[in-house]
Amino acid sequence: MSEAVLKSIIARIEPLNGEAVEDAHQRLNSLTKPPGSLGRLEEIASQIAGITGEVSADLSKRAVVVMAGDHGVCEEGVSAFPAEVTPQMVLNFLAGGAAVNVLARGAGADVYCVDIGVNADLDDERLIQRKVRRGTANMTRESAMTREEAIAAIVAGADIVKELAGQGYRMFATGEMGIGNTTASAALCTVLAGISVEDAVGLGTGINEERRQHKIGVVQRAIARNEPNRLDPIDTLSKVGGLEIAGLVGVILGAAAERCPVVVDGFISSAAALVAAALSPQSSAYMLGSHLSHEQGHRKLLEVIGLSPVIHLDMRLGEGTGAVLCFPIIDAALRIMREMATFESAGVSRG
Template sequence: MKLLNQTLKKIGLLDQETMAKTKNRVDNLFKPLGSLGRLEDLAVQLAGITKNSFPTVDKKVIIVMSADHGVYVEGVAPDPQIITALQTPNFVKGITGVCAFAKQARADVVVVDMGIASDIDEPKVINRKIRYGTSNMAKGPAMSREEAIKSLEIGIEIANDQIDQGKNLLATGEMGIGNTTPSTAIFSVIGHLDPETIVGIGAGLPIEKLKHKASVIKKAIAINQPNPKDAIDILSKVGGFEIGGMAGVFIGAASRRIPIVVDGFIATAAALLAITIAPKVKDFLIPSHHTAERGGKIAMQLLGLTPLFDIGLRLGEGTGAALAFNFVEAATYMVKEMATREEAGLVI
């Protein structure tokens, strides 16, 4: 808890003076006012985050958190749980979806075992296993409060390590069979929503099983009674180790004034936990895409952010965040490379 508290105290506000200067420059670039849309907003936000009108975001990393979930035994996912363990090493081999897009964006992918249900024989996967999967949240708390705090602090440590290595743009990704179930539970609790209104198919659950999935989530919430105002309580009772790890990465990035991109459904749940713990984190988040996961738009509305694009993604892993890196970097090039009317000698 010491690291978490210390980190929370370091989270500041966006630098309004730098934002105003950047907004003035953007408005005076040689182009029609507002013609570059969200890129202009991104440039101003980046200036406020970094306290620099000309920030660089050329050292990018996607931190992929992997873990398993005890609620899997309730039949909420179509695939065998062992896929978490089989797929996780593929991230460091560079052969997954997020790896393909990360290569195109010139970004690193860092992989962390937060709680996979079996041991991973891959030295490049960072082993921060809390235990071999969470407990079944339909029977009781997914984890202890101490484990929830530990997952947050691991995320903070991983973020700090990457920033210390020079990374200046972060994102999170995840791997965990069944993790749309705890994510839906998190949205349901914080948003006071009926799980049936947002529950989705995840990695391909048959439509006819959605009612069962929703009923499992309802049962977990009823049994555990998570406090909607206490994100650590929610995480401990109906969350996941990888979700807590991602929430910690968001908090860690904000404390170091580093922009961080939010991916899809699972990452949005983690981001919502992070801003419930520390509302100022929200200013440092850059939303990537509208996930095609049912309930995705409601989830992003709860976060209070508008995604940059919507192309029907629902893979997870950080794929949408990797694609969004290109937009974020484009915003910095716009400010640096475009001339103002005065610089172009076109003042009338």
């Protein structure tokens, strides 16, 4: 896949609509409340206005894009679960039985699962097939994938968003499935965000402290073996990243190119957001940080990107669960814009 295609996607990402942001501020300040008293709800409403160009956008058609891929680094014993769980969970997503499916139904969102790099042959008409390769290589021995494969996965993610936007979807959430992906995410954080390996590596699927120390060593070996260029996010992604992470980079860039808000889930999704922001600093304005993961490196990662989590529930599941839980909060911000009375309409005196 040519880098020119990726550059064309990035070139479509424009600054937020400043006029719409100002109109949103004026609307919020005219409502029957002290200025700024609704805190983050007001910030969200203004950001959505800038993204969409509408003071009160209709974002009722929304999608969670769950990227699935396997990781060769699982050979190093970094996870509490075997790699076979990835394809098994994909089938669970398609059957509607995973946590993200349950939460998405409650939030009025549709879940789309994408095989971007599962190390298995999955034949199901409900699955979006975009397999770049059957899982990444073991990054402690060689690059996780080639540069061309990383770009192909990014472009695939952006193309899916473009297709869904063409069907009327106006808000997206990032989700992922891939045993071993916290290891790849920690490596990306270490290289691109300058977070120490000790701070970036957490307990993942529930390993103990002894296994965490082993995982730290695995990440250190992978970085030493591949020598990723921190000034080149695609080089870093290809050497120590993951296919589903690359796919989510494309989802984020694609949403920004379509002027759609994208709600970023937890640690793995935020690693993808880190790469997206490195490729297109302007894309971060289209991101909403959903929650603060229990994964220990997530707080520092969000700070580097410039995202502030809306909720904190000690979650560490991934799949898009935290992002979906933010949809009702975003809806609340937009309802305030549409339905709340102004001082003038309600006959209330201003302070």
